[in-house]
Amino acid sequence: MRVLFSLAALLVLSGCGSSDIWGWYVVNPMTPAGWTNIKFLVNGMGATILLSLIAASISMVLGLIVALPGLSERRGIRVINRVYVEFIRAIPLLPMLFWVFYGLPIVFKSMGLNIQIDPFWGAIITLALSDSAFTAEIYRAGIQSIAKGQTEAAKTIGLSYIQTMRYVILPQAIRRILPPLANQFIYIVKMSAFASVIGMQELTRRANELVVTEYRPLEIYTLLIVEYLVLVLLISAGVRWLERKMGSDERG
Amino acid sequence: MTQDAIEMIDVDKWFGDFQVLKGINLNVKPGDRVVICGPSGSGKSTVVRCINRLETHQKGVIRIGGVVQDGSAKALEAIRSEVGMVFQQFNLFPHLTVMENLLLGPMKARGLSRKDAEARAMKYLERVRIPEQAHKRPGQLSGGQQQRVAIARSLCMEPKVMLFDEPTSALDPEMISEVLDVIVELAVEGMTMVVVTHEMGFARKVADQMVFMDEGEIVETGTPEEFFTAPKSQRTQTFLKQILSH
Ligand SMILES: Nc1ncnc2c1ncn2[C@@H]1O[C@H](COP(=O)(O)OP(=O)(O)OP(=O)(O)O)[C@@H](O)[C@H]1O
Ligand SMILES: [Mg+2]
Numbered sequence: 001m002r003v004l005f006s007l008a009a010l011l012v013l014s015g016c017g018s019s020d021i022w023g024w025y026v027v028n029p030m031t032p033a034g035w036t037n038i039k040f041l042v043n044g045m046g047a048t049i050l051l052s053l054i055a056a057s058i059s060m061v062l063g064l065i066v067a068l069p070g071l072s073e074r075r076g077i078r079v080i081n082r083v084y085v086e087f088i089r090a091i092p093l094l095p096m097l098f099w100v101f102y103g104l105p106i107v108f109k110s111m112g113l114n115i116q117i118d119p120f121w122g123a124i125i126t127l128a129l130s131d132s133a134f135t136a137e138i139y140r141a142g143i144q145s146i147a148k149g150q151t152e153a154a155k156t157i158g159l160s161y162i163q164t165m166r167y168v169i170l171p172q173a174i175r176r177i178l179p180p181l182a183n184q185f186i187y188i189v190k191m192s193a194f195a196s197v198i199g200m201q202e203l204t205r206r207a208n209e210l211v212v213t214e215y216r217p218l219e220i221y222t223l224l225i226v227e228y229l230v231l232v233l234l235i236s237a238g239v240r241w242l243e244r245k246m247g248s249d250e251r252g
Numbered sequence: 253m254t255q256d257a258i259e260m261i262d263v264d265k266w267f268g269d270f271q272v273l274k275g276i277n278l279n280v281k282p283g284d285r286v287v288i289c290g291p292s293g294s295g296k297s298t299v300v301r302c303i304n305r306l307e308t309h310q311k312g313v314i315r316i317g318g319v320v321q322d323g324s325a326k327a328l329e330a331i332r333s334e335v336g337m338v339f340q341q342f343n344l345f346p347h348l349t350v351m352e353n354l355l356l357g358p359m360k361a362r363g364l365s366r367k368d369a370e371a372r373a374m375k376y377l378e379r380v381r382i383p384e385q386a387h388k389r390p391g392q393l394s395g396g397q398q399q400r401v402a403i404a405r406s407l408c409m410e411p412k413v414m415l416f417d418e419p420t421s422a423l424d425p426e427m428i429s430e431v432l433d434v435i436v437e438l439a440v441e442g443m444t445m446v447v448v449t450h451e452m453g454f455a456r457k458v459a460d461q462m463v464f465m466d467e468g469e470i471v472e473t474g475t476p477e478e479f480f481t482a483p484k485s486q487r488t489q490t491f492l493k494q495i496l497s498h
Contacts, residue, residue: 180470
């Protein structure tokens, strides 16, 4: 919080200084044009949040599906998990984004499918895929931290694999899984900035567009960074609250 | 001729290159009470875990209630419906109350209604003499109480055979008898059981077949009478001398 206030103070002060470099001309809330610009920038927040939320949700489900074979006793099944995780983790986000947005429709076309990928879904698919390798590892570690005896006891009272996961393992593993998963959400929020390069109208894209028309990169990108900072610090506070809650549950 | 509850014929098992079980032969008839003892690492737990297929054996035949254990779904079903297991470390589900621990199997695996499952759970909690703890979490109970809950959880599945793997080894001395008393009662009521234990007083009281294992083999079997007063093998004698001198 203190960081936020001091940053705000810095902005206000430098604004008062009215030096040419730090002057807040195009994003000045006092002038009608400045206010319109600010609204234009901040309106990208909705897209950034929506993009991140949907991608994170898909990644949470996908990650669990990928994590489960990684917990198998049989090596042949574990390999599926390892190949997926190592492969996806090795691909940088930007090339993956280009491949999904520009390449995947061609693959679809060759299969006789007429599926267009718009920037919104292109970004979501890429973010979810890329993140799923990390969420899969978080699930795997969380589930492995639950003692083997729990699975065995569940077996001896006749529970199936799915029932064992649903009623015995996941409810216990969730305390270990949820905090790192929430942290991983911060990664998605930050990486969602890449969506700007395929034309997704989120925070970064809007800042870029404004820079092109206003020629004031310093103040516009500063504001952009502040937008991300506010978003990420809010999520961080949420994660810490969650961690405290989980911790106190454990003792109770 | 009645069907054997458990039949093990020339069972071998390896962990990698290491042979844990060497030609195990064991017959348990309905109503039998078998006590397995032997030094640490001799394969006692592995025998019990092969019986309910927490471990798979590589050679030989295991039949549970006449059904050959080949890993098929039908064979597994026979185990899960006939064999209960109590672990050294209790393995209760810590995030659930005692009652919920007891409801899970009957409701989810057997499809009982909540009402029927609760009635059954109370019946067995009374049997192990802790009905008043039903709404606590396992972590709030003493070790002896936890193990009795674990026994009740197994009984809720109404198994024909109960396996106990050192049920009192993780307990403080003053709690051992409350757990053994419950097991003795089950034995008196005619429950078929296989018990791995070092509690020789208990073994003398309930066993009708003693099994001594060493280095993956069954070295000696016999009635408690023969076993404790006139052990045949040298290894059994040494083991008994050690354990009874405590
Ligand atoms: N999962 C495993 N992988 C490899 N070796 C194992 C495994 N489980 C057991 N063993 C080994 O097999 C042998 C027999 O183990 P087991 O647990 O059956 O012995 P035990 O008679 O029950 O001993 P204890 O009295 O210590 O419980 C031991 O040498 C043990 O180290
Ligand atoms: Mg053992």
